[in-house]
Amino acid sequence: MFKEHPKGLMVLFFTEMWERFSYYGMRGILILYMVASLSDGGFEMDDATAAAIYGIYTALVYLLALPGGWIADRIIGQQKAVFYGGILIAAGNISLAIPTLREFFFPTGLVLVVIGTGLLKPNVSAIVGELYPEGGARRDAGFSIFYMGINVGALFGPVICGFFGESINWHLGFLAAGVFMALGLVQYKFNLKHFGEAGLLKGQSEDAKSQAKRSFGYGIAAVVALTIILTLAHNSGIVNLTLNGMAAAAGVVIIGLAIFYFSYVIFFGHLETIEKKRVLVIFFLFIGAALFWSGFEQAGSSMNLFADRLTDRVVFGFEAPASWLQTINPLFIVIFAPLFGSLWVWLANRNPSIPAKFGLGLLLLGVGFLVMMWGATYTDPNGSGVSPGWLISTYFLHTLGELCLSPVGLSSVTKLSPKPLVGQMMGTWFMGAALGNLIAGLVAGQFETLPLPELFGNVAYIALGAGVLFLLLTPWLKKLIGDIK
DSSP states (O other): OOTTSOHHHHHHHHHHHHHHHHHHHHHHHHHHHHHSOGGGTSOOOOHHHHHHHHHHHHHHHHHTHHHHHHHIIIIIHHHHHHHHHHHHHHHHHHHHTOOSSHHHHHHHHHHHHHHHHHHHHHHHHHHHHHTOTTOHHHHHHHHHHHHHHHHHHHHHHHHHHHIIIIIIOHHHHHHHHHHHHHHHHHHHHTTGGGGTTTTSOOSOOHHHHHHHHHHHHHHHHHHHHHHHHHHHHHHTTSSOOOHHHHHHHHHHHHHHHHHHHHHHHHHHSOOOHHHHHHHHHHHHHHHHHHHHHHHHGGGGTHHHHHHHHHBOOEETTEEOOGGGGGGHHHHHHHHHHHHHHHHHHHHGGGOOOHHHHHHHHHHHHHHHHHHHHHHHTTOOTTSSOBOTHHHHHHHHHHHHHHHHHHHHHHHHHHHHSOGGGHHHHHHHHHHHHHHHHHHHHHHHTTTTTSOHHHHHHHHHHHHHHHHHHHHHHHHHHHHHHTTOO
């Protein structure tokens, strides 16, 4: 598989594989750990609080990819960013594994994982691109192999971390995530020679680096000052900060920033007319992506709780951990991604347009939640649980929707962006993912208070409505896109 590719690709394959193993393994048990009773080793949080923490955590993972890329580009380079990020991720998971002083180590661990992922995630992909300066089909093949590493990690992370966490001890699950991330770092560090110049800081003068460091310092100082001010205001009773309120406020801030940024670029960005039209299309893709991820990312929250409390997971006398159902999506990705790639090539000129694929993705997401709505009508909190087939069918439909929307969205943003703004426009894609994760957490917080058929039905109707709207807007959006396919 790696024979015709740079040796560095295999190093990055395993680095990303173990990082995704760590992320999805830890994510698979996170909300279950928070809501578990004190006697079972959990925090015994209510669903709303746990889901708000989950939503804020997963949103920040994507948001911090923006400063993570900036730090690598201007101060330390991608190679160091990946290494330091991996250290923080491992340290964060090990902090979560410490059973004493949990009120300190739990939030500390989450913060460390968020910062570490923000450093590692965008920069490991950047190094892959630099390994292929010639571009072309060989580079595409390299990214396909790399993408497989992501899904292999996502497949086995919940299996191993879920088994240790749910069947033995929650802290062992987090420890497994940290240990395997550390192993990935060891093989990365000892094979840096295979990267050559890829991922090193280039073209930055000492003055530029100094200025960047000062800007970074100002940014850190501003965050610390804001945190202190809000803490003092909360403790003095001036404001009442709640996790749900903070999550909702964060969503408003992200939406406001997106509207402000796109408006500024379109009206004051000195772009040509065709570029303005395409930036407007990216704004619509941002909305579509946020809506899609707000449903899709409930896999780790509301659907994880559904698997834990209301699904019959007994197979031949063995009760499978609820988090094992998190492996269904990456398994379907591994199976169907090559088929979808071949399908788009085979369709050629009949290939659906970018907005049409977004519409299909949202429709498949909505149909998946209709399945969940149907399955939820058979649940009985005092019964043995419904068939896991309901969740498996939903994940199947959601995976098809992901394959219609996610790779297409990533590719489309790079095609539609004005050349000087490609990096910034990719940042808006991460913002859409962050907003979607945040909304997913807030929706999952209603798991206890809202009848499940109504909860899943509301998500289904919003997704279906958005999908229909995208299909209706397709002719207009195609005109804005112009000759880009």
